[in-house]
Amino acid sequence: MGKILVKPEVCIGCHLCEIWCTVAHSKSKNILKAFLYEKPKPLPRIIVEERLPLTFALPCRHCLEPDCVFACISGALSKDFETGRVIYDKLKCVG
Structure with missing residues (x-):
């Protein structure tokens, strides 16, 4: 399983790390199937916190x-x- 290297100084809060983490932990490993058809929905293990003006990713298992x-x-x-x-x-x- 790959890892996501979080660089808080360049995080713009786009949530793409959450999306791809969800896909990586899905059964299908397919972005459309994971979000549209899988039951139960796969969970990301990283969450983006937005505390303006900062955004940063935190791991959650x-x-x-x-x-x-x-x-x-x-x-x-x-x-x-x-x-x-x-x-x-x-x-x-x-x-």
Whole structure:
């Protein structure tokens, strides 16, 4: 499996790393099939954060039992067991 080298100084927040990471972790390895037909939808393991004026990519593995969700004291992180995604609610975040 390849790796994505993140260079925060040149990140423009285009989310292409998220898209290609999703395709790389899909069953079909095909961009159209991955997004249109696969069930469950494949998950990216990298997420672009946008905190203007900065954008940067952060790794997320969408773990089966994510420690980050259990450690979050405000409940801002949760696990959607239907999709397998770790979800962030910025309205609940205290950090």
